[in-house]
Amino acid sequence: MSVPRTERWYRAVWRWHFYAGLLCVPFVLWLSVTGGLYLFKPQIEAALYAPYRGVATGPSLAPEVIAASAVAAVPGSVLHKYVLPESPRDAVEVLVGRGSEDVRVWVHPVTGAVLHQVPEEDRLMRVVFRLHGELLAGAWGSALVETAACWTIVMLLTGLFLWWPRGAARLAGVLYPRLRRGRALFWRDFHAVTGLWISLGALFLIASGLPWANAWGDYFSQVRAVTGTAAGRQDWSAGSATEAARRAREDAAMRAMMSEHADHHGMVMAHMAPPPASLDSVIASARRLHFAAPVDVSPPTAPGAPWQVRSQAENRPRRDSAEIAPDGALIGVQRFADRHWMDRAVGYGVAIHEGAWAGLANQLVNLAVLLGLVLLCLSSVVLWWRRRPTGGLGAPRTLAPLRHSWALVALVLVLAAAMPLFGLSLGLAVMVEAALGRTSPALRRWMGWREAAPAAAGP
Template sequence: MISSSPADAPGSVVPPRSSSFHATAWRWHFYAGLYVVPFLLMLAITGAVMVFFTGFQTRLGLPVNVALQDAVLPVSEQAQAALTRFPEATLATYTAPKTPELASWFELKHDGATHAVAVNPFTAEVMKVVDKDNTVFAWAEAIHGTLLLGPVGDALIEIAAGLGIVLLVTGVYMWWPRGGTPFAQVLVPNLRARGRLWWRSLHASLGFWLSAVLLTFLITGMAWTGVWGAKLVQPWNTFPTTKWSDIPLSEATHATLNSAGQHEVPWGLEQTPLPASGSMQGTPGVPAGHAVTIDTVAQLARQLGFKGQHHISWPQDDTGVFSISADSMSGDLTDPTQDRTVHVDRYTGRVLAEAAFEEYSAVAQFMAVATAFHQGDLGLWNAWLNLLFCAGVVFLCISGMVMWWKRRPAGTAHLFAPPLPANAARWKTGVVLLCVTGVLFPLTGVALLVVWLLDALLMSRWSTLKAALN
């Protein structure tokens, strides 16, 4: 957050611990906050909206309830009812009801849009139609991930997440008890304080308590970004197809199973190629002599142990496969350790490949659990906890800005950044640590380099800029 000086005197810019490293941490905390705070506010607000739908409704809105009857109709009849609304559409995904009292959902692609159709599994009556691209959840996720700016927005958010880690580390360092200061002073805010001290105490205590969760959220969020996530971390931890010996592969990846721009496939599978239909590889699936249809594949899913809510994706081309999945990313499960995906040859009905949580890499397993926690998918307790966390992040942002405003001398138009550290050697140590952060997170490293050049080179040569910042 945009932090004030830890000093008590109004307008003071000299921290009580005068070490140059502390001054460096304070200065970088301030600069990081200038960039990060607007993004953290956006992420907290849109994140709260997304958690509301995943935790208390569904990503498509309120659940669609149906009256129980004696027999469930074949999935093919339910799918045909959905197609009557969009006769020229292509069936993409069937979502089995989580409980018998809920409707089935079918996703259809038509004219570049994705339509979700709720169908009564007992009567094949269409109950509801949703434009999946234009739900509140979809808009919140689009803003949360890209600011509606595509790759540019994704890069800006990735930089913000990296600088958020800088903000977090420097904040914890500055407020870590030392020199005989009791730990309780950080853990418990001083509510009897007044003015800036009251804001500072709450900011420090709340930031300290939320630091571990915020770090987890920043790391898991960055793992989905276009550079650090998609180019560096995800490829090294993607499910290896070498576990599927002698299985033909297609050029499409699991990411093609996502729809409406939403991440619904587990992180560790997105970049894994899909198997290809058209061979005699695999193990027995749909019984020999039976046609491979959505009905026989749905029956196979039940035989394989899929129950409650799960997804079946249709083949989208000649070599495509039926994909059966149940995972926390799609909201099917509240236990990510039970994630499971099975692929079935569209011609032979044989089971070509399977990927389950226990076969993920250690990082992919961490991402499966941490992302489910991040999204509030682990149950109502998780959703309530995340809403409180989002509210806490909003308060940290606001309190940081309030402290900065109260620290500024009255009537000044300057930014009033914390002063440069006096000890150059210790200041360089701070730069080395920030460079390490830049190597770990490339886009953040570029941002840090720009700030460093501005701070170290231009500030000493451009008196107008120096006056505006100080």
Template structure:
């Protein structure tokens, strides 16, 4: 039997390399076509939201900032009463935001008869009502809604979740396409773009080199953001809880809490559970809630006599301070006779995260959940969230996150320019399919694994594969 000619073997190897590269390029193209427009939205909204602590006091200075008179401040219950007097009949107080900065106004959130919520700002020194802001329509809330779901509700959340998943494909294929061979490494354009090039080659170098530098940041953004997504994130949270790796399993003893519920409260809690009426932390009108406790059950206060007085808010603040919670947190106010005060502390350092449920009459701490109570997965996600939002390292963290976000937006622009420069008129311009099918077992295995981990993404990958076969199956590039 004759041995194959060396030239034939080399040609076969070269054809396999071309098939391998074209397959990667084709998937990179499809991923980019879907992801890039959404990536620009994510980058711009993420950058804006990252600077929320600086933007809002400037934007709403007339309501949020007051002059420090160096005098005593009115009690929070008096301030709440003044805020309530300015609201329409039927408005229900839902939240007190606690700040110790003497130049910040007191903020209270009310549920309006229309179903929406409104923040009322009060001067803590003289009790003057400074103004209101719609919780749903304030700028940063709109920015956050755009970032999470394009302001399209559940449909938008699913689209953004898919964008995150497909970004993983885009990162993987992009790095594989960039990966230098020995000959390419000598030509340059690996770690620094060759600015002497012209035309599409210049844009390609800028896109490829920039993409590699930003790949780790993009991967981090995706992996730290997906646990907050509306579909997969909820399922992941439930799975982590089942494996005792997520949030504490319950409010009465299954978690490592500091106290147990009184018998009367426990009986009422069981009755609510039987009728599917349990309130979760995510249901409370808090501005922000730690990921780890979002699905935990809110307990009830013990039954009290009709004449029992509710604990003053200032006493709740003092109790929180004794438990190490000083400022920058929200107190969800009791919404029913058996409701509780819920203190939710979501600081920059996740190790200080804390959730307290306090009996509204006796001041007893019914549940105390801190970082030490979290499972391993929840602890990692808490750190990821703080870094993702630009909070952990302060301004430096904000600048790094913004640079990565805006860099990814620039990649979307360079990718679009490259597409326009190579796309034939009135055609999609997808890279041609190779004549031969490259084995690429590791690549196919990785896609399959992603499809299993992210079922929604798996379904769309199958749809893209079918579309590619049906629409372009007969059109292949010459090897």
């Protein structure tokens, strides 16, 4: 009797689910661990930098003096950002730079003494951020992570297809695992049910993280430009290389502005300190805006350009920005609600992704999803180990050829258009599998390819 067509589809989906898992499991484990650590960035940084809070009593120095102290601590640097302290008793954080490198300097607000300094990219949570998104390997690492993220989406979607109840009359094995039917069935149920409960949250975390990826982020930026929605500055990282290039451009522009200011007043500025009158006036105006902390104040980068004031709140929907003239006059304010709907959507997505939108509850929900992903990966390894054949990869064997399906073709094309690296890697995987399958019968059997049907026996 021939195998039903539904079984052939089940086997085909199961096979690609297996391949997706083979690629994704190491990356999902890595991203879950680093992402779980980054979720608690506010608590971790609060503990790390506690020694620089509440250090002062008495009147504070003028911002120009504090900024000059920070610039002097890093010879050859210029002011990049002045961070408004949340309390007058806290040390002031000042970012100074040389080219693409930012150095964060903590300055005592009363004495002007430098308490601590560290390159911005060497801070613990910045390292975790690059481990999570780029594996500390720049654009190539970002491409690997993005490819794995795309295939994880495929793994989750195919997993839901495999989970879908087929004539099941009970909830056991569908919504919760069966505990008294043996180990094999328990691990199968545990894997399927875990995948069900975390799939929606996992798909959201993956989709909301894609704007940070190099290829997809650039793809998205081009869509913003083509659709005319890129009026404002992109409020999420476009990759370490792109960010470094932006910092280098801004550093060069700030140096040119400060040199011009120094030449205009006949001064020799060994450390390129900011224009004194401007910084004090701008900081006074920025404080009156009461933006959500932390708030960065950045010098102008072109003649006649204003100073930039930006909230860097962890919860991105609270991020507002303003432009202030050198004399302290407020030019304009842009609220988060004023941005294009596409940027607002990404802002909410990133805030939820980072666990910042709803505080501790958001962090714990995300952590539960990440723990579910870890359990999903570990249970998949157990399932593979228990059913692996001797001398074989363990991929589900193919059966009779599938009939052509325009629906499947359309779905693959939609996914490939939405995730270009998925389309490229899928094409490469199909070609590699076909090429390897023709190399030798032994390799074909090891990969679980369908063998030629034997000749029918006589009556």
